[in-house]
Structure formats: structure tokens, C-alpha cells
Amino acid sequence: MHVHMIDRFAVSIGDRTIALPGAQAPKILALLALESGRSVPHDRIQSMLWPEKAPPTAHRQISNQLSALRSILQSAGFNGLSTRNRICVLTDATTDVGQLDSDVNRARSLMSRQRHGEALPLLEQCAAMIPDEPMGGLGVEPFTSESVRLLNLREALRGEIAECLLREGRYREAVDAAQGLYESNVLSGTAVRLYMRALRGDEDQPRALTIFEEHRRRLADELGLDPDEETRKLHTRLLRERAPRNEPIGRVPRELPAEPHVFVGRDDEAATVSRALRTDDGRPRVAAVSGPGGIGKSALALHVAHCEAGAFPDGQVYIDLQGHSPGMEPVTPAEALRTVLQSFGVGTAAGESLRGLQSRFRTELADRRALLVLDNARDTAQVRRLIPGAGRSSAIVTARRPLALEQAGTNIHLEPLGHPTAKDLMTAYMGDRKARAHSAGVESMIRACGGLPLALTIAGSKCRLSSATRIDAFAKRLDDEQARLGALSLDDVAVKASIRASFEDLARSFGDTSDVVRLFHRLGLFPGLTFTSYTAGALIDADSAFAANLLEVLEDYQLVHMVGEDRFRFHDLVREYAGDVGPKAVDEARRDEALSRAVEFYAVGVVEAAATLVPSEAEYLRTSDAYPRNNTTLRFEEQEDAADWYRKELGNIVAVSEAVKDRDALAFSWAVIARLGVGIDPGFGNSLQWIDKLVDFAFDKRHLLSDEHRHLIRFSKHTSMVYRGKPESCLPILDEGQAEAAEKEPVEWRVAYLNWKSHTLRCMNENAEAYRLAADAVAKARELDNAILEFWALVRGAESAEGLGLADEACSLAEESITAARKSGNPSYVSNGRCTLAFRLARAGRVEESRDIFDDLLSPTDPDAAIKTDLKAIYLWGLGEALAGLGQSREAKARFDESVRVLYKAGIIAASELEAVRSDRSPAPPVYLAQAIG
The missing domain is CATH 1.25.40.10 (Tetratricopeptide repeat domain)
Structure with a gap:
């Protein structure tokens, strides 16, 4: 039997895959497989399944699970699971964890014998086996220590891979491998030395010296330490060596516009683009960044370009391709190629063909290490010919729509900023003091801007130089949906113009009267927040398959975005534009028609x-x-x-x-x-x-x-x-x-x-x-022989009898309700009747009987059976009452708290009721529970 558990859970016996029911059985088998051949007591299984508080029936449940496991495995021909006296042993089982450890040991043995070329593929294979969340298919928490061990092993393997590449003389690949290790371990002397050695091998001593300085500064700032002795010695050797010179070839353009004044919230994306530009596998190094207008694509591209400029000594060229610039035609590929060639001091003939320009462009860049920033592209066709050929030049391309560039090693789609980052951006523009003084207005403006960096930048900039009165007035204006888009403009920059550019691109491509434009208008009048292909089809009287195609087009043009399977929404500012665009004379008629169709749907x-x-x-x-x-x-x-x-x-x-x-x-x-x-x-x-x-x-x-x-x-x-x-x-x-x-x-x-x-x-x-x-x-x-009506009448009778102080009568009526429920043939009524009886028993002083019933209700016979949210909360509260009656006040309070957490998470009770229960040692149930349990 083989158990696969590192990145997913699967069990195979021979060629047959074995399915295990429920959530507990896979965890138990995984634990036994990791301990294959060794005895595992039930207590260890219990602590794995219930790390905080095990139920009273824990050992019985474990025995049942092991019995079921043994039956399943035996039916598949495997007899290696044995249990006795609450001890279990699994023999003759292999795991992918054990195979991984064996392969790692074999690779390290090859390295110790200087056979790095043979060790390398084995190390890469082992590292690739370990995902970001090892053991995730089992629920990581019970296997945290093993998961952490595997992640630490992956980090060690990354270093050993870089070492093998260095020993094999594959310096460019070694740089990439060591860089990734260094970026995730910036304070590690081992990682820094490996990266510096790789850069030296790649003849980039200046960068290696820069890395040392970064490392030294970080250690001093964060830990108050100096680099270790080995790292300092390596630094000294690099200083004494004569670094090769990267003499620029011909003219060196430095055309990057100024870096954004404020850059927050895109650190991960910036790191990804930077790594993409440094990849060297013999192909063009291209990073494509897409996203709706105003999302910060240009800011990200320029930030990275300035940070990486030192890695491209032969020049940095910037071109605005005007793909979505209001009132301007997109730059043609031929015009763009001439611009790049002229930037490098290369003249072009007036009638030179596009193919000829492209050939010269690739030839000129073949021996250069240059960076191109191709900003504001309209589509793939516009930029395909502007990608450098073989060599060490790189390009960053930005576009509203995702680009199908086969040369792009990295494609990033930018999303709106989260609330904390949006607040940082507003504060950076307004100033910390002013932002604190107008915190309520800032929160309101952030909500109105919906995480769109352009909107936040305009709002922050307008508030920076405004008085307190004008800031409050501006915040109120942004609260008004009718005035919001008009307010978000500053000089020649406006959110509305940015959205209009995408819409006009859509209308230009498909026509003003096309179905996709009509759907955009109708969705703008739809009062809901999200919509599906069925909703969209209903709004334009079309089938859902046709509407799904139209929604894909709108998503492609960055006018809607997907939030789930066949579920879309507008950015709030785009929705306001969609509802506002179109002939004003027919707005009311269009709105009535859209609402009527939504109503029918x-x-x-x-x-x-x-x-x-x-x-x-x-x-x-x-x-x-x-x-x-x-x-x-x-x-x-x-x-x-x-x-x-x-x-x-x-x-x-x-x-x-x-x-x-x-x-x-x-x-x-x-x-x-x-x-x-x-x-x-x-x-x-x-x-x-x-x-x-x-x-x-x-x-x-x-x-x-x-x-x-x-x-x-x-x-x-x-x-x-x-x-x-x-x-x-x-x-x-x-x-x-x-x-x-x-x-x-x-x-x-x-x-x-x-x-x-x-x-x-x-x-x-x-x-x-x-x-x-x-x-x-x-x-x-x-009289009517109606078991369901009789059941509910008995339940109400039991509740009111208890209220009259007739405890025995209440219990008797509750027991009769269970009989009526069984006669009705409805299992849910039986559970309801047992719950009613358990509450009556607890309040009659028969708390042990009550506790046993609630334990049973919370542990259904079928381990996969789902308990409805409200019933689970009721059962938990009842168990709490029973435990309180037994004097187990701490355990009772834990059940009360768990009950209200379930209700609060489902939106059934308010936060005030949740806190009231949490702060009271002997709490009364919230109104919902009080009415539900009688």
C-alpha cells in the first residue's frame, strides 16, 4: 500500500486507488503511515483529531474509524493494519514522504562525491514535490510539525540546487536560483554568500557588492549585528578582484519618466516583475501587467524600471503606446520601432518596411542589456513586434486587457487595493496629520473610491491643499453616487475619462448598438451588486449561453470582473458610469424595462x-x-x-x-x-x-x-x-x-x-x-391522525408545562413527541423531539441524561452528516446547560461561546448579543435561541 500525502491525499494498493469516507479516516491513516511499523496509541490519535477538547465518546469513535479503515483496506487485499488494546500498527506501507527523504539522501550522497550534475535533477525533482502548503489535503493543523519540516527541507534544497548549478558552471541559472533563496532569507549569511558567489560567476561583481551592502544594512537595522566572518571574507575577495566592465554600446538612452511620488501596496507584484526581468534562459525576458484603467499599471512599471535600471547599463527606453489615451490614436508598431531605434542613435529610412524595422531593432538590441517600458498598449498586435529577440534585454508591457504574448514569462493582473493599503495611499498624499484629523471623512472617501489607486490619488491630492471645510464637503460629495465621478478629477486627470476610454474601445470594436454595449447599459441599471449569465440574459432577453459570451467580452475590456463561477460585478465607479452613459431622454424607459426584466427573472x-x-x-x-x-x-x-x-x-x-x-x-x-x-x-x-x-x-x-x-x-x-x-x-x-x-x-x-x-x-x-x-x-x-401536527402540539405542550413548573409533565410530553415524530417517518422531527426532551431533562435536574442526548445529537452516526447551522447552535447551548448542571462551569461556558459564534457567523444574531454572552459567566441565551428552545 502506498500513501500519498505531501500535496494531496491518496491511497493506492497496487493499481487500485482506495477512497476513504469522511474527514477523520484520512488523517488517521496518514498518521499511521508516517509511523509505519511503529505502535501508535489511541491517545495520540485522539490528540491529533481533537487537539483542544476531545468528546466523551472519543475512544469509541476512534475504534469505529479504525474498524472501518481495516474493513476497507482488507476488501482491497491489504492486511497490514492491526489494532489491540487501544494500540494500532500499520505495516507494509510506503509513503511519498519516505520516498522524498530517500531521494534527498541519495542526491546529497552524490554531491558529497562531487557528482553535482547527477545530483541536480534529483534535487530539483524533490524540491518540486513540496508545495506551499504541505499536507494541505489533510488539514495542515494536525500535521504542522511535518509540514514545517517539509518547508524547511524545500528551502535547504533550493540552496543545494544553486550550489550544484555553481559547481557545474551554469552561472546565469545559479543567479536566478540564489536570488529567489536570498529574497526569502535576506538575513541569512548562507543565502547571501550563495547569491554573491553566483553573481561573481556571472561576472556581475558590482551587483554582488550591492547585495552585501543591502545585507549589512538590514542586519544593522533589524538585529544590530554585522555580517558573519565568512560573508565579510567573501566581500573582501570581491573588492580585490578586478570586476569586468560593462561598456555601453553606442548611445545610452535614459528615458524613464519620474518614478511615482508614492508607491504603496504592490510590493509582491513589483518583486515578481523584477524577477521576471532577470530571468536568463535564452529567450526574451518580458513581464506583462494588465488591469482596468486607473489601477496603477504604469506606476508599477516605472517603479520596477527605476529599481532595476542599474541592471540594464545599455539604456532604458520608455514609449507611451497611447492604446487608451482619450482623443489620441494608438502608436503603430512601425512608429514605435522607429522611436526605439532613434533612442539608440540609429537612423531609419522614411519608406523602410515594418519587417525591415523589426530586423534592425532585434539586431541593435542583440548585444545590448537594455530595458524597454511599453506603456498603455491597446492589444497584443500592437506590441508583438516590439519584443526584443535573443540577448539580455528585457521589456515591461502594460495594457488594460490581458495580452496573449507567447514571450511573456510573467503575466500579472492588478486588482483594487485592500482597505489598509488604500488608507496608506490616501495618508501619503494628504499627510499623516490631516488624515488623522479627518479620519471619518478619509474612511468615507476610501469606500467611495473602491480601492482604485487613480481615484485615491485624486482624492488625496485634492485634500492635501484643502481646508477642513472643503475636505468635509468633498467627502460628502463622494458619498453622492450622482456626483462621485465628476468629483474625482484633477486638472487633466479624471476617473471618468479613464473608464470612458475602455467603454469607447468596446463601442469602437463592436458598434454603439451591439448586444454587448446594450448589456453594459442594462447592467448599469440593474440594482443588484452581482450578476450571472442568467441575469444578464434576462436583462436583454437572450439565452444564458449568449449572455455568458458577452460577459466574457466585458471582462476582457476590464468593464466587469469575475467574483465566482459564472458571477460578475462592476467596480462601483464603473457601475455608476454604466448607469449614467447613454441618451438621457430614454433613461427612465430603459430603467423600467431593465427592472421589469429583472423582476421576471x-x-x-x-x-x-x-x-x-x-x-x-x-x-x-x-x-x-x-x-x-x-x-x-x-x-x-x-x-x-x-x-x-x-x-x-x-x-x-x-x-x-x-x-x-x-x-x-x-x-x-x-x-x-x-x-x-x-x-x-x-x-x-x-x-x-x-x-x-x-x-x-x-x-x-x-x-x-x-x-x-x-x-x-x-x-x-x-x-x-x-x-x-x-x-x-x-x-x-x-x-x-x-x-x-x-x-x-x-x-x-x-x-x-x-x-x-x-x-x-x-x-x-x-x-x-x-x-x-x-x-x-x-x-x-x-382525531385527525396527523402525526406531524400532534408532534408540534406535544412540543409546545412540553415547553409551556415547564414554564408552569410541571417538570415531570414536560418530560413526559417531550417523550410522547418523539413517539409522534417516529410515527410521522421524518428523521428531522425525531431529532427535534430528542432536543426538546434533552432541554426538559436538564431543567428537571436529570442532567446526565440530557448531556448524553446532546452529545449524541452533535455526533451523528454518519460522520459526513451535516447539522444545520441553527440546530448546531441549539444543541451546543443545550450541552452547555447540561454541563453547567453537572458543575462543569468552564466546559459549559465554552459550549455557550461556541453556540453564539455559530449564530453570529451565520448572521443570525448581532455582535452585541455575541459579546453579551462572552462577557457573562452564566449567560442567558440570545433572543433567537431563547425563543427556539422554549
Whole structure:
């Protein structure tokens, strides 16, 4: 048997791959494989699986996992796993970790015998085996020490690779290898010496001496130390050697524009471009930088060019290719080639062909070590002929759209700056003192600029010389979406002009009336934040496949960006431009049409999601006269797909709802949305505040619904209000529904209202009336032989009996609810009934029984079984109550804290409720939990 675990987890026996279920079995087998042939006690497995606090059933779970593992392996013909007396041993197993260690030892043996050429490929193979997150397929935490060992081994191998390259005389490659090692270990004398020796071998002693000075300065600044003796001796030898001279050839251009005054937040990208320029594998060294207008491409290119200028003694040439310069035509390849040749003092003939210019360009640069900065390219065709040929020259190319340059060794796409970096940039322009004095305004401006460096630079520059009053006024102006783009301009620099250049490029390429331009306009009027190909198709009345192609074009032109699989969004400033561009006379009509299409799309979408999630209602939902109809082809194969769509689209649904909330024709869909919201939230982690809004939309339209959906929307409204701590507001709604149900069939609704009313009164501490209604509901449910209604009536009865101080009666009714749940055949009702019983037992003093039930509920028989978010929080709180009853206050508090963390992460409770529980040693449950657990 072979266990693969370094970069992924896989088990093979012979030619057969073995699948292991769950998350724990792979970890256990990996641990045993690492200790192959040695005894491993259960206690060590326990500490690996539960490093903080193991459950009481830990050893039983481990025994079950080992038994299942042994069965799986034996069925595949492997009998090397044995367990006895809580000791287990795995024999006859090999691992990729063991193979790696064996190969490393073999390579080092070859090096010790001066056979560096043979050792090199083996070392490179070993280093390539170790990813950035070793053991990541197992969850790194239980294997942290092994992961750290492998990362340290990879660093050592990188140094040994560079050493072998040096010994083999492959100095250029040795420089690249040693440079990477040095950049990640700048304080290491070993790494510095290796890099300096490689540079000396490559005849670049000046750079080697510079590296020593950098190392010396860093050691002094950070550690207060001098370089070690070996490094100082190497430095002395380099000073005594006569460094080869790099005499410039012909004219030496120094054309770089001034370096950006402020450069923050792009250090990783700058390091990547710098490394790309220094790569020497016999091919042109090209770094391509792409991103939307104003994202900082030119600033990055110039920063790197200035930093690396010393490595290119034969000149630095800068050309603005004017690919997206407003009012200017892009520079042709022929014009650009003439400019470069003239920069090096080479004359050109007026009628010289493009091919001839390109040949001369490559010839002139063949023996030079020069740097070209090709800024603001329009497309690949414009720059393809401007790439140096063989030799040691390099190029940095910037463009809005990603370039398909086969010569580009590095392609970087820039994203907006994160909040901390954006704040640093604003502060750098405004000045630290002024930024601190206007911190609220700075935060507001950062949000308005959306991380776009051009917008941040304009805002910071305008504020630098402004008075306090003008800064506050400017911040308020940026808060206004209608005025924001106009405000973000300074002299001849403007964000709007930068965005317009991309849009005009799109319109020039596809036509002003093209589908892609029309989609851009419609998306600008869409009130949601994200959109998919289905949304886009609905907005222009096209199928999703066609819309997906159009979205790819918009992404290619940097007007939208992808944020997930088939999910896109605008940068906020681009969205404002998209909504503003176009003939003003038809704006209102276009907006109404876009909203109408969005309404139809989401109306169909929520009905299809509901029909998938609640199959029993599918026929009614799809055949109802109220079913909205359009060309949307959205369908869901699995319930999880429907829930995932609903969760991701909920914010958009709310946005569309608020934009068209006075349209009665949507009532049917709002009812479905609200029913979905209560049915699958919070198990799928949605925001309850959004659900409240949707419930309100539907409740206000209930007069347009069928009898059944009118009852359901009242239940949704009741649930929403009870879980917000407002049960008294539910009574008029329930009275209205009860009166309606009394006059119509089926009679089951009358029992349902008794249950809902009992729960409401219980939440108001009117336990006597709640108990009476529950008893009445139990009797009527049994007459109807309806196990589900009987179950809920017994649950409400148990809760209200407890409120009356009838502990034994509460436990008895809870036990009866479990019987009714089993009769219904619904496993989730059985779990709910057991949870109800466990709470009653804990409060009746039977805490050990309660603890065992909650332990069992939190450790389902199926290890892959998922517990819904809200149920997990309830079970954890119940376990906390049981542990508190047993005097285990610390363990109880840990469960309470874990429960509220689950609820807070899902957006079910507010931060204030989370902190209230955390700061109280014997906390009361938040409102949501208090109403849910009775």
C-alpha cells in the first residue's frame, strides 16, 4: 500500500486507488503511515483529531474509524493494519514522504562525491514535490510539525540546487536560483554568500557588492549585528578582484519618466516583475501587467524600471503606446520601432518596411542589456513586434486587457487595493496629520473610491491643499453616487475619462448598438451588486449561453470582473458610469424595462428554487396561474444547487424588491421567497434582516395569494417576529388566520394555528393559556391522525408545562413527541423531539441524561452528516446547560461561546448579543435561541 500525502491525499494498493469516507479516516491513516511499523496509541490519535477538547465518546469513535479503515483496506487485499488494546500498527506501507527523504539522501550522497550534475535533477525533482502548503489535503493543523519540516527541507534544497548549478558552471541559472533563496532569507549569511558567489560567476561583481551592502544594512537595522566572518571574507575577495566592465554600446538612452511620488501596496507584484526581468534562459525576458484603467499599471512599471535600471547599463527606453489615451490614436508598431531605434542613435529610412524595422531593432538590441517600458498598449498586435529577440534585454508591457504574448514569462493582473493599503495611499498624499484629523471623512472617501489607486490619488491630492471645510464637503460629495465621478478629477486627470476610454474601445470594436454595449447599459441599471449569465440574459432577453459570451467580452475590456463561477460585478465607479452613459431622454424607459426584466427573472428563479427545495409543492408552483413566465431557462438539478443560488442571489432579490415593491403582480413570487427564507434560513447562512424584508413584502400582498399560501405567509411572519423577540405583535396576525381557517377546509389549518398561538403565548410567558391551547391541539391532531401536527402540539405542550413548573409533565410530553415524530417517518422531527426532551431533562435536574442526548445529537452516526447551522447552535447551548448542571462551569461556558459564534457567523444574531454572552459567566441565551428552545 502506498500513501500519498505531501500535496494531496491518496491511497493506492497496487493499481487500485482506495477512497476513504469522511474527514477523520484520512488523517488517521496518514498518521499511521508516517509511523509505519511503529505502535501508535489511541491517545495520540485522539490528540491529533481533537487537539483542544476531545468528546466523551472519543475512544469509541476512534475504534469505529479504525474498524472501518481495516474493513476497507482488507476488501482491497491489504492486511497490514492491526489494532489491540487501544494500540494500532500499520505495516507494509510506503509513503511519498519516505520516498522524498530517500531521494534527498541519495542526491546529497552524490554531491558529497562531487557528482553535482547527477545530483541536480534529483534535487530539483524533490524540491518540486513540496508545495506551499504541505499536507494541505489533510488539514495542515494536525500535521504542522511535518509540514514545517517539509518547508524547511524545500528551502535547504533550493540552496543545494544553486550550489550544484555553481559547481557545474551554469552561472546565469545559479543567479536566478540564489536570488529567489536570498529574497526569502535576506538575513541569512548562507543565502547571501550563495547569491554573491553566483553573481561573481556571472561576472556581475558590482551587483554582488550591492547585495552585501543591502545585507549589512538590514542586519544593522533589524538585529544590530554585522555580517558573519565568512560573508565579510567573501566581500573582501570581491573588492580585490578586478570586476569586468560593462561598456555601453553606442548611445545610452535614459528615458524613464519620474518614478511615482508614492508607491504603496504592490510590493509582491513589483518583486515578481523584477524577477521576471532577470530571468536568463535564452529567450526574451518580458513581464506583462494588465488591469482596468486607473489601477496603477504604469506606476508599477516605472517603479520596477527605476529599481532595476542599474541592471540594464545599455539604456532604458520608455514609449507611451497611447492604446487608451482619450482623443489620441494608438502608436503603430512601425512608429514605435522607429522611436526605439532613434533612442539608440540609429537612423531609419522614411519608406523602410515594418519587417525591415523589426530586423534592425532585434539586431541593435542583440548585444545590448537594455530595458524597454511599453506603456498603455491597446492589444497584443500592437506590441508583438516590439519584443526584443535573443540577448539580455528585457521589456515591461502594460495594457488594460490581458495580452496573449507567447514571450511573456510573467503575466500579472492588478486588482483594487485592500482597505489598509488604500488608507496608506490616501495618508501619503494628504499627510499623516490631516488624515488623522479627518479620519471619518478619509474612511468615507476610501469606500467611495473602491480601492482604485487613480481615484485615491485624486482624492488625496485634492485634500492635501484643502481646508477642513472643503475636505468635509468633498467627502460628502463622494458619498453622492450622482456626483462621485465628476468629483474625482484633477486638472487633466479624471476617473471618468479613464473608464470612458475602455467603454469607447468596446463601442469602437463592436458598434454603439451591439448586444454587448446594450448589456453594459442594462447592467448599469440593474440594482443588484452581482450578476450571472442568467441575469444578464434576462436583462436583454437572450439565452444564458449568449449572455455568458458577452460577459466574457466585458471582462476582457476590464468593464466587469469575475467574483465566482459564472458571477460578475462592476467596480462601483464603473457601475455608476454604466448607469449614467447613454441618451438621457430614454433613461427612465430603459430603467423600467431593465427592472421589469429583472423582476421576471427573479420571479421565475425563486419559484424554480422553491419547487426543487420543496418537491411536494413543485406541481402547484409551476402550474399556478400566478406563475411568472419569461424566456429564463434557469433550472436546478439538486436541492443544494437551488439553496446555493438562493443564498447568493438573496441580496439581489432584496435590491430588486425595494426598487419595485409597489408592483402587486410579484406577490406570488414574494410569497415563495418568504416561504423559502423561513424554510432554509438560517441553515444556509442567510441574513435574517434580508429575510424580514422579504417576509414583509409578501405579507403586504397576502390578499392576492391562495388560501394555502396566505396561511404560509402568516406562519413566516409569525416566525420572523417571534425570533426577533416581538411575539405579542403576532397575535392579531394569528387571530386573522384562525378566523379564516375556521370557515374553510382543510381543518388541519385550525390545529396549526393552535400550535402557532401556543408557541407565541409561551414566548410571552403566558404559560397557562399556552398549555391549554397545546392540549387542545394534541387532542384534535389525534382525531385527525396527523402525526406531524400532534408532534408540534406535544412540543409546545412540553415547553409551556415547564414554564408552569410541571417538570415531570414536560418530560413526559417531550417523550410522547418523539413517539409522534417516529410515527410521522421524518428523521428531522425525531431529532427535534430528542432536543426538546434533552432541554426538559436538564431543567428537571436529570442532567446526565440530557448531556448524553446532546452529545449524541452533535455526533451523528454518519460522520459526513451535516447539522444545520441553527440546530448546531441549539444543541451546543443545550450541552452547555447540561454541563453547567453537572458543575462543569468552564466546559459549559465554552459550549455557550461556541453556540453564539455559530449564530453570529451565520448572521443570525448581532455582535452585541455575541459579546453579551462572552462577557457573562452564566449567560442567558440570545433572543433567537431563547425563543427556539422554549
